[in-house]
Amino acid sequence: MKINPTDLNQVDVLKDAPLEDLNLIVEKSILRSIEEDSFYFFQGDPAKYAYILVTGRVKLVQSNPAGQQVNLRTIKQWEMFAALGAIRSDATYPVAAQALEPSSALAIESDVLREMMQTRPYLNMGLMQLMTGYIQEMQNRYRELATEKVERRLALTILRLASQVGIKSQGQIELPLSQQDIAEASGSTIYTVSRTLSEWEKRGLIETGRGRIVMRNPHGLVEIAEGIESA
């Protein structure tokens, strides 16, 4: 297969690259084709090459010492991946790259890419955009893991307590419990409970008072606990 250098303008990192640089990249790189389920590299290998996916799909997977795997992202056609070796010469790949279907990718030596970066601001900007995109995505995922899990647990705790000690008065369900009680029952801290409850109060789900919680919108809490919240 022959790579047309102008195709490389479809790579975000190279969208502002002049033709001579694209020619240089094609000339300096090797096209590696692998079968479905094969690997471009493994986690922990020295990061000697950066890749541009030409055909197919590749997943980036990280495993912990116990062998549990997390799929971090899927690379699609004309995306650059594994470029960290260009930034840090002693880097090792933090993930493994496994083909989800027969794939081919241009492999560029990290050293070559690093040398090109010295005199080409577009390349630096392109790589930084790639990096900041990754960081933002990870921050979102982290927030989801850290907060939504707590929200669901707290909602579930409150519902469970409501079924045991809730009193229905004036059409609303009231819990004779303090935030401290909720924290202890859910295994979280008073700070988290306080922060979450005041957020819910703002959204009209509950009303908090001294040693009591009134459920203004019980069904809203059910939705949070079930993880089917639309907002």
Place this chain on the structure above:
Amino acid sequence: MYLWSMNEDVQVQSHWTVDETLRRVPQTAKVFIKYKTQCVGCFLQKFCRIKDVAEVYQVNLDEFLKSLNDKKGE
């Protein structure tokens, strides 16, 4: 306190709670599921009346009651 038995003739009423409905007419569970409610297994069963359920899930109360009394999920 009053006793009730599982009676085929018993009619679900709009003021019944979900808890009461499911205990007296267990076959209604499939109707709650059919209407895509979270009522079966919910912690708030004893607080919600059938008319509350209809309101929360925005379904027609009369149709909902009829389905509950037909005990059919169709």
